[in-house]
Amino acid sequence: MSKQEQEFHEPAGDWHPSGPKSSGIWDQMLAQDPGSGDATLLQRYQAGAATAPETITHEYWEEVMILTGELTDLGLGQTFTAGMYACRPPGMKHGPYRSEPGCSMLVVIRYPHDAAS
Template sequence: MGKPELEFFDHDLNIGWRQVEGALDGIIEKILSLDPETGSYTRLLKFPPGITTNETLIHDFWEEVYILKGSLTDLKKKETYIEGMYACRPPQMTHGPYNIPSGCMTLEIRTYVK
């Protein structure tokens, strides 16, 4: 089946924000498209100002992330990533934890490959 065909639309009017399951309070997401067969999706992800995560992340999917607004600092790598930066992470790549002093919004594409 794959992701649905979606022509341009105003996501602000049609899709609501929701708390990310299992994440710190205030980290919210808006799922833009989803492939129900594979679980692959595209989402907007928002971190509130002043939040610090405490987990090192390792995923079983490809993850592409583009920072739309704000910045975040990878505490382990001691690197700060700002608006306009992009990452493409293969499965099992470690990243985080993060400090987000001023808030951050990203566009994220998750792709599960079987």
Template sequence: MSKPEFEFFPVSDIGFTICPGGDPLITERILSKDPQTGIATRILRYAPGADSTPMGVQRHDFWEEVYILEGSFVDLSLDRTFSAGQYACRPPGMPHGPWRSDEGVLTFEVRYPAPEEQEG
């Protein structure tokens, strides 16, 4: 994995863009990204009223760690609300979402590839 090297900088220098799926209420600020794998560190933002139901339950082929910075959202599959100060660590393949946020939410996410299985 190869992400670019950065020294401290204001993250506000990077704008938010609409996430894959095309909902303008769900945006991301990519802090760093490996151009070969697409693995990224990002800030995810759901504006008030955002709902990812059209994207369905998510499963990734990478590890994902998420820390909720502000606000809250509801995992509609679990019917549970998660809020600021909570953390998740998801192994590859773990189902999560879809999500809805009435008040809006801001998360910090780190993604990294699953180690390749060793033969032997």
């Protein structure tokens, strides 16, 4: 299976809470492959929103582009701004995060696939 073909359009999907431990952080799915879990989404932090205080790791590749606002990595003590990009392999530690002014990001998730598939 793969992501559904889509021509340019205004995203119309609902915004959903990003996770139970992340109040004020919202996701809007743009495209998803239900078989693999690969996905492209918009993520929005409301002003002052923060992730849970733990360092984040996951089992997928994650690419993130900050579109507006800024995001602070509390673990690194660094603030990243619109136009900045991250590419994280599975297992890479990052965060926790907080956004004082709020921000929006484009997020691409890709699970490792067996070369034989």
